[in-house]
Amino acid sequence: MAPQRFHEQFDQIQRSLPDVPLAMGPDDSAEFIYERGVVLARDGEEARVVEDTVRDHFTATAGLVGDHVRRAGPRTNRSGITRIQVGDPSDRGPGIRGGGDDAVAGALRALRTAEGRTGHRLVSRNHVVSIAVNACPGDEPVPVAHTEQPNPSPAPGTYDPASAVGVLVVDTGLMHDYRSYPPLAHTDGDLQIRETDDDGVLQQYVGHGTFIAGLVAAVAPNTAVTVRGTLNDAGAILEDAFGEALFDAVEEGGWPDILSLSAGSSNGRVDGLLGVEGFMRALRGQRTLLVAAAGNNASATPFWPAAYATQPDYADAVLSVGALRGDGEYGACFSNHGGWVRVYAPGERLTSALTGFDSPVPYIYQHSTYDACRYGFGYACTCRSPRHNGVLSDGTGKPDQVMFEGYASWSGTSFATPVVAGLVAAHMTAHQETDPRAAARQLLEKNVEFAEVRGAHVPALLPATWRPVPVGPA
Structure with a gap:
C-alpha cells in the first residue's frame, strides 16, 4: 500500500x-x-x-x-x-x-x-x-536566516572563464533573484516560468534548480553552471519526453563536462528506462560525466538513470549518488541504497540559495511531518523535524506558512548529487584534469572517507567546507 x-x-x-x-x-x-x-x-x-x-x-x-x-x-x-x-x-x-x-x-x-x-x-x-520522495525531495525547504553561512560554505578559489568546468543542471529553472547569491554570479540558463501562485505564495519545487546550482558553485567556484528548466512542471515529465528533453539540454549549449541530474524513476527492472536508452547511448560516446541522484524512496530497487552506473557499458559515464544524514556518518533515512549506488555525500539539512533575496516570499507547507520516521530510523530525521502541518495532508491543523529571505535548508539525494558534481569539478581544477570521467575515478580512488548505510561500509565524499549537523535522538 x-x-x-x-x-x-x-x-x-x-x-x-x-x-x-x-x-x-x-x-x-x-x-x-x-x-x-x-x-x-x-x-x-x-x-x-x-x-x-x-x-x-x-x-x-x-x-x-x-x-x-x-x-x-x-x-x-x-x-x-x-x-x-x-x-x-x-x-x-x-x-x-x-x-x-x-x-x-x-x-x-x-x-x-x-x-x-x-x-x-x-x-x-x-x-x-521526477525530482520526487516517493515523488518529492527528502523534505520541504526550511527558511534559514541570511546571517547564517551556507552549508557547504563557498570554497576558496576564483572563477576563470578560460578554465572553468562546464556543469549543466537539468532541473527546475532559476529564480529571478538568483544572482543575489554571490557564488551564482557566473551561472546562466532558464528562469523559472512561474514562481508564485495568484496569491503570491511560492509554488512547490520551484527553487529546486537554484538550490542545486548554489551547491555546485559553493563546492567548486571555478565552474560555469548552466541550468535548464526541463522539470518546471512540479518536477515531473513523462519518460518518452524526458529522453528528448535531455537531448535538447545538451545540444543547446554543447555537451558539458558534467551533467548534474537530480531526477529519475524506478521501473521494477534492471535494464534501464526505454525512453532514455537513446540518450544513454549518445552519452557513452561523449566525454561528459553524468552525476545522478539515487532517489529518495529508502529502497534498494534500481533508480534510473543513476543505476546505469554499475552497468559495464556506462560505468565510466555515470556516477550514482546517495545521501548521508546530517552528521555524515550514516545514510539518510530517505536515501535509496544498494550496490548500484557508487558513492554517498551529505544530503540532509544542506543550506543553499533559494529565493527572497529581493523581498521575503511566503511558502505554505504541502506535507505534514510524521510522529515517527516513516522508514523506521531512530534519529531526528527530516520525516519528523522540524514540525509543520501541510495543506495536502489529512491533519486537522491549519497549514503552516513561512517566509523565505534568500537561504533555505533542504534534504534529498537531489542535493547530495550536486555536491559530488562540484567535488569532481573542483578536482578537475585543482589537478588540471580535463577529463571529467578520469577525475571521478581519481577522486574515488584517493578517497579515504567511509560511512555506514544499512549495515554496509560505503565510500563517502565530504566537502572541506561542509559542516556536520548534529542529528539528535528521536
Missing part, C-alpha cells in the same frame, strides 16, 4: 499534467507512476511487433478491444521511441487515483513470449520521471 505522502504527490503531479491520466505501479505500491493506457516501444520493426502482438492478444481476450491499439501521436524522435496507445480511450479519464492499469498490464503480458525469443525488452510503461 502506498504511503500517504506518495498519494499526496501523485495528486500534485496529476494536477501538473492535467491531460495525462496517471496510474501507480505496480498496482498500488509506491514504486513508480506511469501514463495510463500507453506503452513505449523502439521505432521501426519492434514497434510494429508490439502493435500486432498486443492487438492480437486483446482481440482474443475478454474486456479489451484490439481495435483500440494504435500509435499515440506518431512522430520521429532522437530517442528512437514510439508511443502506442492500448485499451479504450474512453477509459482514460484524468484524475484516476491509484491502482493499476489493465490495458498496460495486458500489453506487457502479451509481449513476454516475444521478449523471451529476442532476449531483450520490447515494451515498457511510460514512467513519470
Whole structure:
C-alpha cells in the first residue's frame, strides 16, 4: 500500500499534467507512476511487433478491444521511441487515483513470449520521471536566516572563464533573484516560468534548480553552471519526453563536462528506462560525466538513470549518488541504497540559495511531518523535524506558512548529487584534469572517507567546507 505522502504527490503531479491520466505501479505500491493506457516501444520493426502482438492478444481476450491499439501521436524522435496507445480511450479519464492499469498490464503480458525469443525488452510503461520522495525531495525547504553561512560554505578559489568546468543542471529553472547569491554570479540558463501562485505564495519545487546550482558553485567556484528548466512542471515529465528533453539540454549549449541530474524513476527492472536508452547511448560516446541522484524512496530497487552506473557499458559515464544524514556518518533515512549506488555525500539539512533575496516570499507547507520516521530510523530525521502541518495532508491543523529571505535548508539525494558534481569539478581544477570521467575515478580512488548505510561500509565524499549537523535522538 502506498504511503500517504506518495498519494499526496501523485495528486500534485496529476494536477501538473492535467491531460495525462496517471496510474501507480505496480498496482498500488509506491514504486513508480506511469501514463495510463500507453506503452513505449523502439521505432521501426519492434514497434510494429508490439502493435500486432498486443492487438492480437486483446482481440482474443475478454474486456479489451484490439481495435483500440494504435500509435499515440506518431512522430520521429532522437530517442528512437514510439508511443502506442492500448485499451479504450474512453477509459482514460484524468484524475484516476491509484491502482493499476489493465490495458498496460495486458500489453506487457502479451509481449513476454516475444521478449523471451529476442532476449531483450520490447515494451515498457511510460514512467513519470521526477525530482520526487516517493515523488518529492527528502523534505520541504526550511527558511534559514541570511546571517547564517551556507552549508557547504563557498570554497576558496576564483572563477576563470578560460578554465572553468562546464556543469549543466537539468532541473527546475532559476529564480529571478538568483544572482543575489554571490557564488551564482557566473551561472546562466532558464528562469523559472512561474514562481508564485495568484496569491503570491511560492509554488512547490520551484527553487529546486537554484538550490542545486548554489551547491555546485559553493563546492567548486571555478565552474560555469548552466541550468535548464526541463522539470518546471512540479518536477515531473513523462519518460518518452524526458529522453528528448535531455537531448535538447545538451545540444543547446554543447555537451558539458558534467551533467548534474537530480531526477529519475524506478521501473521494477534492471535494464534501464526505454525512453532514455537513446540518450544513454549518445552519452557513452561523449566525454561528459553524468552525476545522478539515487532517489529518495529508502529502497534498494534500481533508480534510473543513476543505476546505469554499475552497468559495464556506462560505468565510466555515470556516477550514482546517495545521501548521508546530517552528521555524515550514516545514510539518510530517505536515501535509496544498494550496490548500484557508487558513492554517498551529505544530503540532509544542506543550506543553499533559494529565493527572497529581493523581498521575503511566503511558502505554505504541502506535507505534514510524521510522529515517527516513516522508514523506521531512530534519529531526528527530516520525516519528523522540524514540525509543520501541510495543506495536502489529512491533519486537522491549519497549514503552516513561512517566509523565505534568500537561504533555505533542504534534504534529498537531489542535493547530495550536486555536491559530488562540484567535488569532481573542483578536482578537475585543482589537478588540471580535463577529463571529467578520469577525475571521478581519481577522486574515488584517493578517497579515504567511509560511512555506514544499512549495515554496509560505503565510500563517502565530504566537502572541506561542509559542516556536520548534529542529528539528535528521536
